[in-house]
Amino acid sequence: MSAEYDIAETLDVKGASCPMPVVKTKGAIDDLAEGAVLEVLATDPGSMSDIDGWAAGTEGVELLDQTEGDDVYKHYVRRTA
Template sequence: MSAEFDIAETLDVKGASCPMPVVKTKSAVDDIEVGQVLEVLATDSGSMSDIQGWADGTAGVELLDQVEGDDVFKHYVRKTE
């Protein structure tokens, strides 16, 4: 799926469990420019709902896609403001 997006940065939070994937995603989004896309790689299955909930409740970010792989969950977040 990453071919659909121009990835500005990849955040590897594999091995981290709730709430760290969301905490680190927020920090990484703060460090990219408006319009850029952050790819987040996680191994915690809870990151699917956690990052979705965070993005839905946070102004300035848009969750573009989530991909559930065999061992890795990929999240694509765009900074919108």
């Protein structure tokens, strides 16, 4: 199952472990326009809770969805402000 979003950019952080997926996601989302969706590809299972927690506590971002498949975790984050 794959999410259907208008992806503005894909960030590949496969092979990176905590805290780098969140650090790189924050950097990438800061460069996007309001309303843009960032797709993040990670291999760290901890990225599921890390990115969820970061998005929940960060103003201006919204976690739309997270999926898992073939050892890759996909996160879809929208910049809201």
